[in-house]
Amino acid sequence: MPLLAAPSNESEQIGTLGTAIARGILDPLDKSTVSVEPLTATVGTEPSKRRVEEEFSQHSSRLEVLLQKDNVRAIQEADVVLFAVKPVKREDVFGTPGVREALRGKLILSIMAGISTTELKRLTGSGEQDQSPPLQVVRAMPNMAANIREAMTPYTANTETLSKENIEIASWVSNQVGHSQLIAESNFDISAVLVGCAGSLLLLAIDGLLDAAVAEGVKRPEAQNFIMKQCNRNAEVGAGRKSSKCVAREDRISWRVFDKGAVGVGEARSQIGLHGCNHDRG
Ligand SMILES: NC(=O)c1ccc[n+]([C@@H]2O[C@H](COP(=O)([O-])OP(=O)(O)OC[C@H]3O[C@@H](n4cnc5c(N)ncnc54)[C@H](OP(=O)(O)O)[C@@H]3O)[C@@H](O)[C@H]2O)c1
Numbered sequence: 146m147p148l149l150a151a152p153s154n155e156s157e158q159i160g161t162l163g164t165a166i167a168r169g170i171l172d173p174l175d176k177s178t179v180s181v182e183p184l185t186a187t188v189g190t191e192p193s194k195r196r197v198e199e200e201f202s203q204h205s206s207r208l209e210v211l212l213q214k215d216n217v218r219a220i221q222e223a224d225v226v227l228f229a230v231k232p233v234k235r236e237d238v239f240g241t242p243g244v245r246e247a248l249r250g251k252l253i254l255s256i257m258a259g260i261s262t263t264e265l266k267r268l269t270g271s272g273e274q275d276q277s278p279p280l281q282v283v284r285a286m287p288n289m290a291a292n293i294r295e296a297m298t299p300y301t302a303n304t305e306t307l308s309k310e311n312i313e314i315a316s317w318v319s320n321q322v323g324h325s326q327l328i329a330e331s332n333f334d335i336s337a338v339l340v341g342c343a344g345s346l347l348l349l350a351i352d353g354l355l356d357a358a359v360a361e362g363v364k365r366p367e368a369q370n371f372i373m374k375q376c377n378r379n380a381e382v383g384a385g386r387k388s389s390k391c392v393a394r395e396d397r398i399s400w401r402v403f404d405k406g407a408v409g410v411g412e413a414r415s416q417i418g419l420h421g422c423n424h425d426r427g
Pocket of ligand 1 (some may be wrong): 212272
């Protein structure tokens with residue numbers, strides 16, 4: 146693939162998720178689409194700075210780690226800025242004098258949970274100046290599997306104003322820690338719940354089943370093999386890739402939920418819980 150007019154420099158606030166993403170960016174799976182040289186990361190405290198520098202010591206020539214007092218400088222020097230701070234810190238980060246000005250014209254990626262593009266627009270002060278070009282902002286939600294580069298990351302943006310090049314950069318960043326999918330913001334929260342909870346809840350149940358089987362005398366590798374074979378098949382069925390009674394049930398539940406005008410996720414979930422089994426029996 147051709148090299149895009151790629152970000153020459155990327156800046157990010159770096160913690161657990163930020164570190165996983167930095168790992169992906171510095172050692173990308175796709176080396177041909179985007180090239181990030183160099184990467185600047187900022188953190189809140191000295192211990193975090195030391196942690197990140199140590200973790201990426203082999204990339205020291207390409208990664209600069211700064212403290213939060215240097216956020217403005219890091220943003221000024223970047224083409225793409227990734228916000229991976231806790232949402233509760235957003236007012237401090239965006240409210241620091243110089244941050245809003247430095248962000249103008251940059252591609253802004255945010256993985257802050259629960260922070261909509263409208264809120265990002267407010268935080269960046271976008272629209273306050275009539276002459277300013279449309280905000281280039283992408284909201285994404287990787288899950289913890291980013292640590293092993295197997296995340297599923299839904300991301301959303303105003304595709305009428307976000308440039309094609311910036312969509313490619315956003316998807317490239319997410320794809321270095323797994324897979325990504327562009328979705329409408331109206332579906333974002335429930336999609337984030339799916340990628341955040343589906344895997345971890347299943348793993349919890351699998352862990353329990355494995356322990357129970359081992360306690361009954363099954364050898365762990367054998368139990369793992371049984372579960373692996375079943376899980377792949379069940380995940381496909383559950384997700385509707387293979388036709389089955391489950392798929393029919395899913396369709397009917399969805400139909401009933403919408404027929405009753407239920408719009409809240411909680412309401413939809415409770416209907417699935419209450420009526421799902423009855424459908425199959427009835
Ligand atoms: N964890 C998840 O499963 C998950 C999944 C999807 C999205 N997210 C979102 O990802 C974001 C990061 O989550 P996390 O779990 O990675 O949190 P985290 O480990 O606490 O990382 C946050 C990082 O931000 C740094 N920081 C704090 N204040 C800063 C400032 N003013 N300027 C620059 N850096 C600053 C922190 O440094 P210090 O520690 O030194 O203060 C830390 O390195 C959150 O918004 C969260 O909602 C998390």
